[in-house]
Amino acid sequence: MFVVVLTIVSLSVCGALALIGGALAVTLRDPIYAVLALVKAMLGLAGIYFLLGAEYVGAIQVIVYAGAILVTFLFVVMLVNLSPEDIPPFPRGIALYGNLILAVAWLLLLSTALSAILEIPAPEQVLLHVEPLPYLYGTLPPLGKALFTAYAFPFELLSVTLLIGIVGASLLVQKRPSS
Amino acid sequence: MPIVFWLTLGGLLAVFFTLAAYATLAERKISAYIQDRVGPNRVGPKGLLQPLADVLKLVFKEAFQPSSTYRLLQIAAPVLMVALAMGAVAILPLSPHLRLFDGSIGLLYLLGVLSMGVYGISLAGWATGSKYSLLGGLRSGAQMISYELALGLALLSVLLLTSFLLPDANPLAPQAIVEAQRQGWFVFLNPIGFLVYVVAAFAETNRAPFDLVEAEQELVGGYHTEYSAIRFGAFFVAEYMNMITASALIATFFWGGYLGPFESWVGVSGWPIVWQNVWGVSWLLLKTLFWAFVFIWVRWTLPRFRYDQLMRIGWKVLLPLGIANLATLAGILLLIS
Numbered sequence: 057m058f059v060v061v062l063t064i065v066s067l068s069v070c071g072a073l074a075l076i077g078g079a080l081a082v083t084l085r086d087p088i089y090a091v092l093a094l095v096k097a098m099l100g101l102a103g104i105y106f107l108l109g110a111e112y113v114g115a116i117q118v119i120v121y122a123g124a125i126l127v128t129f130l131f132v133v134m135l136v137n138l139s140p141e142d143i144p145p146f147p148r149g150i151a152l153y154g155n156l157i158l159a160v161a162w163l164l165l166l167s168t169a170l171s172a173i174l175e176i177p178a179p180e181q182v183l184l185h186v187e188p189l190p191y192l193y194g195t196l197p198p199l200g201k202a203l204f205t206a207y208a209f210p211f212e213l214l215s216v217t218l219l220i221g222i223v224g225a226s227l228l229v230q231k232r233p234s235s
Numbered sequence: 236m237p238i239v240f241w242l243t244l245g246g247l248l249a250v251f252f253t254l255a256a257y258a259t260l261a262e263r264k265i266s267a268y269i270q271d272r273v274g275p276n277r278v279g280p281k282g283l284l285q286p287l288a289d290v291l292k293l294v295f296k297e298a299f300q301p302s303s304t305y306r307l308l309q310i311a312a313p314v315l316m317v318a319l320a321m322g323a324v325a326i327l328p329l330s331p332h333l334r335l336f337d338g339s340i341g342l343l344y345l346l347g348v349l350s351m352g353v354y355g356i357s358l359a360g361w362a363t364g365s366k367y368s369l370l371g372g373l374r375s376g377a378q379m380i381s382y383e384l385a386l387g388l389a390l391l392s393v394l395l396l397t398s399f400l401l402p403d404a405n406p407l408a409p410q411a412i413v414e415a416q417r418q419g420w421f422v423f424l425n426p427i428g429f430l431v432y433v434v435a436a437f438a439e440t441n442r443a444p445f446d447l448v449e450a451e452q453e454l455v456g457g458y459h460t461e462y463s464a465i466r467f468g469a470f471f472v473a474e475y476m477n478m479i480t481a482s483a484l485i486a487t488f489f490w491g492g493y494l495g496p497f498e499s500w501v502g503v504s505g506w507p508i509v510w511q512n513v514w515g516v517s518w519l520l521l522k523t524l525f526w527a528f529v530f531i532w533v534r535w536t537l538p539r540f541r542y543d544q545l546m547r548i549g550w551k552v553l554l555p556l557g558i559a560n561l562a563t564l565a566g567i568l569l570l571i572s
Contacts, residue, residue: 088361115347122347124350127350127357127376131377134360196340197405
């Protein structure tokens with residue numbers, strides 16, 4: 057019972073971290089706090105992955121997103137040295153639509169969760185009688201095998217999106233020929 | 236079992252803090268001997284209580300805070316540094332039967348903790364709003380990101396050897412890395428990987444000859460220029476904790492960790508578990524102390540690199556060397572199997 061409560065509480069805390077962090081990253085006007093809020097969101101997501109048993113994905117989430125990508129964000133913010141006054145206030149229209157969409161999404165999510173809870177006899181029974189996870193579940197060896205055999209084509213295809221990003225970035229910074 | 240866990244945790248933290256505190260004294264004493272001085276010798280016999288006096292002094296000094304700062308971030312940065320420095324030590328296997336961390340991701344946890352360390356320093360540099368601090372923070376961030384790649388490549392060669400020698404074990408577990416070294420320490424099997432790892436570890440801890448981050452002649456104190464009292468003390472302690480952790484990790488990944496020399500000849504595996512633990516912890520401690528000494532020795536012997544030299548070593552020497560070593564090692568292992 058203790059483990060069940062602990063799991064539910066930890067999942068809720070991580071989920072709240074991710075949600076609040078994401079919302080703050082969009083709404084905060086001070087860029088450095090916005091980046092830090094995004095770090096918080098990433099760490100919350102990593103926590104959820106860990107609790108769901110996907111330890112490898114959680115670790116990579118921390119190393120790649122929180123540890124590498126957002127550090128470069130932080131660098132840019134520090135070097136550009138924007139002050140909060142330089143940034144226009146959050147546009148009201150977008151805030152309104154954003155809140156509406158968020159509310160609808162949240163209601164949908166809540167209804168799904170509620171119906172799931174109503175169908176299940178009791179949460180502790182489900183969580184206590186889960187089949188034990190197979191050996192090495194959520195770790196690197198099975199994931200690597202799956203990625204490079206069964207899912208090799210989609211995996212390689214995904215890297216094309218990175219290529220598109222690089223081409224797009226070099227196109228954006230390219231100097232227009234003065235005519 | 237939980238009692239053993241809590242005892243191990245408490246013991247590890249106690250030893251770790253003591254080592255970090257006495258590393259400051261060791262640094263001052265060894266630097267004094269290298270420079271033909273005496274070093275601190277007033278507090279206690281031979282100056283042995285000096286760390287205690289230092290801590291008391293730092294606690295009672297005024298924690299000055301510049302007015303134009305992000306107050307919250309400025310206080311959070313040193314706390315983050317100490318927390319991460321303590322977190323990295325958790326993956327050390329202390330003996331065949333004694334370890335804290337048993338997760339399947341092992342080394343990835345270590346890499347995650349290391350990569351979060353950039354935040355502590357760069358936020359400290361940013362939050363104080365001083366140009367010196369900002370430059371120090373930026374330098375540190377660029378340096379840590381550059382050398383993390385070389386560090387990762389050296390670790391990959393270690394994982395490759397581990398999974399070759401112990402095909403059934405999860406190579407990401409630090410315990411498996413040490414057990415694989417029963418057939419030969421990795422410093423002998425993988426000398427180039429060892430070299431790359433040691434240089435990258437020196438750079439990751441921001442110590443000389445890679446201490447551009449707090450180069451006194453250029454940046455006053457670097458990212459902690461505007462820090463004083465116990466908040467400065469936190470950075471100071473975190474730096475020495477990182478040094479001890481880096482030493483212990485070098486010992487674990489390349490110098491056989493808790494394995495002593497002539498282990499099978501002495502017949503350690505037949506001993507009672509308690510004595511096996513004592514044997515393992517003692518060897519790990521001895522190797523850690525040796526590497527901590529090397530860290531201090533290098534700092535007071537080698538001059539500092541220029542910043543362009545630092546970047547060139549990271550990207551044009553260590554990274555290609557690490558890749559070449561990994562490819563060669565993979566080829567050799569493929570030929571053997």
